[in-house]
Amino acid sequence: MPLSLLRLGFSSEIKPDFPPPPAKLKPSYDVVIIGGGGHGVAIAYYLAKYHGITNVAVLDKGYLGGGSTTRNTAVIRSNYLTPEGVKFYIESVKLFRELSNEFDFNIMYSERGQLTLAHTDATVRAFRQRAEVNRHFGGRTEMLDRKQIHELVPLLNLDTGHMPILAGLWHIDGATARHDGVAWGYARGAIQRGVEFHPLTEVTGFDIENGRLKAVKTTRGTIQCGCAVQAVAGHSSLLLQKAGIRAPIHTYPLQAMVTQPVKPFLDQLVSSSALHCYVQQTGRGEILIGGGSDPYPLYNTRSTIDLKEGLLAHAIEMFPFFANVKLMRQWTGITDMTPDYSPIMGLSPVENYYLDAGWGTYGFKSTPICGKTMAELVASGGKVPELIAPFGLDRFSRFQQINEMGATAASH
Amino acid sequence: MKIMPCPLNGPRNISEFTYGGEVRAMPDPARASVAEWADHVFNQDNPAGVVREWWMHNASGYWFIAERHTVSDDILRTYDPSEIFRERVEFAAAPTEGTPS
Numbered sequence: 001m002p003l004s005l006l007r008l009g010f011s012s013e014i015k016p017d018f019p020p021p022p023a024k025l026k027p028s029y030d031v032v033i034i035g036g037g038g039h040g041v042a043i044a045y046y047l048a049k050y051h052g053i054t055n056v057a058v059l060d061k062g063y064l065g066g067g068s069t070t071r072n073t074a075v076i077r078s079n080y081l082t083p084e085g086v087k088f089y090i091e092s093v094k095l096f097r098e099l100s101n102e103f104d105f106n107i108m109y110s111e112r113g114q115l116t117l118a119h120t121d122a123t124v125r126a127f128r129q130r131a132e133v134n135r136h137f138g139g140r141t142e143m144l145d146r147k148q149i150h151e152l153v154p155l156l157n158l159d160t161g162h163m164p165i166l167a168g169l170w171h172i173d174g175a176t177a178r179h180d181g182v183a184w185g186y187a188r189g190a191i192q193r194g195v196e197f198h199p200l201t202e203v204t205g206f207d208i209e210n211g212r213l214k215a216v217k218t219t220r221g222t223i224q225c226g227c228a229v230q231a232v233a234g235h236s237s238l239l240l241q242k243a244g245i246r247a248p249i250h251t252y253p254l255q256a257m258v259t260q261p262v263k264p265f266l267d268q269l270v271s272s273s274a275l276h277c278y279v280q281q282t283g284r285g286e287i288l289i290g291g292g293s294d295p296y297p298l299y300n301t302r303s304t305i306d307l308k309e310g311l312l313a314h315a316i317e318m319f320p321f322f323a324n325v326k327l328m329r330q331w332t333g334i335t336d337m338t339p340d341y342s343p344i345m346g347l348s349p350v351e352n353y354y355l356d357a358g359w360g361t362y363g364f365k366s367t368p369i370c371g372k373t374m375a376e377l378v379a380s381g382g383k384v385p386e387l388i389a390p391f392g393l394d395r396f397s398r399f400q401q402i403n404e405m406g407a408t409a410a411s412h
Numbered sequence: 413m414k415i416m417p418c419p420l421n422g423p424r425n426i427s428e429f430t431y432g433g434e435v436r437a438m439p440d441p442a443r444a445s446v447a448e449w450a451d452h453v454f455n456q457d458n459p460a461g462v463v464r465e466w467w468m469h470n471a472s473g474y475w476f477i478a479e480r481h482t483v484s485d486d487i488l489r490t491y492d493p494s495e496i497f498r499e500r501v502e503f504a505a506a507p508t509e510g511t512p513s
Contacts, residue, residue: 237458248454251482296431299460299483306413306427339454396454397447 019064019187019197026196028224029057031378032216034203034239035231036060037069038183038364039356041197042371043229043378044190050372051379054194058187059218061202065183068233071301071333072364073256073280073290074179075269077114078139079130079171080407084390085342086137088369091387093139093173095368103185107177108283112267114174115144115153117318119163119274126406127169140172155265160317163274174269176280179364186371206243212351213243227352229378234334235299236344236357245348248396249336249358252293253300255307257330259322261285266319273408275314286328289315293335293361301332335360340401341408345370346377346384346392354378355393361408414485416467419492420474432466435477435496440503462488 031047033040036058047053060066076096078089100106118124127143134141146158149168158165191197198220207215207222215224230239237249262285271278276292291311294304308330316322337360338344344358356374359366373385384392390402414426434456439448457463460483467490468475477496479489 235460237456238460241457241459246451246455248456249458250456251458295427297458297482298485300485302485304414397450399450 018184019191019199022198022200023196025057025198025201025218025220025223029196030055030226031057032223032225032228033058033231034216034228035067035233035356036062036064036187036197036199037067037231037233038065038179038186038367039069039231039233039359039370039374040229041065041183041186041190042367043231043356043374044195045186045193046372046375047378048190048193048195051375053379056190056195057223058190058195058197059201059203059216060197060199061219063199064187064197065180068333068335068359068363069183070180071254071256071331072179072361073278073288074176074364075114075278075280076109076175076177076365077171077269078173079114079116079134079141079169080404081126081130081133082342082402082404083133083137084402085404085407086133086139088387088391089362089365090134090137090139090173091372092366092369093175095372096175096177099177099182099185099368103189105181105185105188107181107185109175109177110283111173111175112269112280114171114269114271115149116169116171117149117165117270117272117274118167118169119160119165119272121166123274124167127167130169130407134171142170142172144168144170153266153268153270155319155321156270157318157320160272160275160314165272176269176282182364182367186367203239203242206350206353208243208350208353211349213353227354227378227381229354229356229374231356231374233336233357233359233363236336238299240355240357243348243350243353245350245353245393247344247358247393248339249344250297251299252296252335252337253298253302253332254290254293254335254361255303255311255330255332256288256290257308257311258282258286258288258328259325260328262287262325270318272314272318275317277311277314277318279315279318287315287322287325293337299334301334303330303332335363337361339396341404342402343370343391344393345374345388347382348393352382354382362404416478416487417490418469418474419476419490421469421472424469428470430468430470432468432475435464435466442504 131141202219205217266281269280338358416426
């Protein structure tokens with residue numbers, strides 16, 4: 001053990017240097033970002049580093065990255081269904097690849113490939129479309145038959161119950177990374193450039209005059225602001241209501257779990273929407289098992305034994321030896337689902353209030369590109385970047401949804 | 413497993429039921445503007461608190477209303493829809509030709 005660490009252990013003056021202890025709120029900021037998860041700090045980072053806007057406060061009612069940022073299952077992929085979605089997530093994958101260099105901080109990006117399984121002819125057809133769309137926009141995706149799946153993942157049971165596996169969608173760009181590390185990297189970069197991070201600061205309301213936001217009211221006082229961005233996964237509707245904005249969001253819990261660590265046996269991320277289940281092995285050897293959302297809306301991170309049982313039954317069908325492995329941890333996140341499974345990004349009915357909401361189960365994998373494009377939107381004073389133009393809130397009043405329901409890793 | 417007190421079938425496992433969305437008034441489809449209709453179709457209050465919502469018992473195909481707290485998940489009360497919907501709803505024909513403005 002290094003001596004300095006031993007000395008620190010006996011010291012009564014341990015002062016964590018990151019994130020810095022909360023300072024007093026200033027009376028006014030150019031930009032207020034509500035929500036200190038991966039998305040919030042990513043927007044602050046790109047604003048500070050690429051647009052020179054550093055008079056920024058990131059507010060969080062809890063602590064840095066303590067919500068959905070740390071509860072997701074850290075999947076990175078771009079094999080979506082619609083051209084709008086694929087273009088957006090391909091840019092995200094590109095940024096993720098360079099993120100450790102960008103931060104000079106290892107986010108443990110690990111490109112493993114994602115294998116999605118088809119158990120019906122309809123899914124095989126959808127996979128062909130997804131493979132073609134993904135390739136067209138520069139992603140790496142191909143179709144695999146049963147023999148190729150067996151060669152790739154020898155331990156996978158191809159004859160799962162009443163629904164044998166027919167084919168697979170092999171997304172070579174599929175990857176994983178340390179989700180907390182992503183938030184820490186962005187936060188550190190933003191704070192080093194002058195952004196203020198304020199934990200334990202909950203937004204209680206807004207001062208809006210003539211459709212323009214004047215100030216944000218918080219539990220620690222009112223702050224004047226040039227503009228504000230909301231990036232609060234799991235509570236988007238509640239914050240939108242405070243700003244008087246209606247949106248098509250339903251809030252559901254999403255449960256996941258990990259087993260005890262076992263020897264490395266699974267490099268790929270394997271998912272099946274028909275079995276409502278996805279499986280991957282973490283860098284520490286644990287088997288991570290995730291599935292579909294709960295069957296009805298709830299603002300609560302409680303877990304249920306019946307959902308866990310169903311999820312495990314399907315995981316054991318895919319990999320029968322899991323029956324002998326013990327569960328170690330389980331948890332729940334809260335997801336803001338939209339009717340078309342695409343996010344809500346961009347402008348809102350309030351002139352200088354920008355939205356980063358409704359991510360459903362896709363939030364983590366979009367962190368870098370969402371931060372980058374939302375920062376462009378904020379820095380330009382409301383000029384929506386082309387990449388996120390299709391995801392505006394107004395698409396629901398124009399009936400121009402972007403249907404990504406078929407691209408979920410586990411159906412919801 | 414969580415128990416849903418069904419007004420028709422008594423207390424049953426919640427896995428026997430399907431959630432059917434918030435109970436809310438529907439604008440007259442023939443008279444609503446496009447914006448009103450879009451608001452009705454897509455937008456939700458999605459509150460954190462007691463919500464009145466539709467549920468169906470799958471095996472008996474019976475629809476009823478539950479008052480549930482969306483933070484604590486407590487089901488406070490369930491009842492037959494006839495408690496609120498006492499009259500048949502008649503929709504008028506479109507007042508003018510063409511698409512609603």
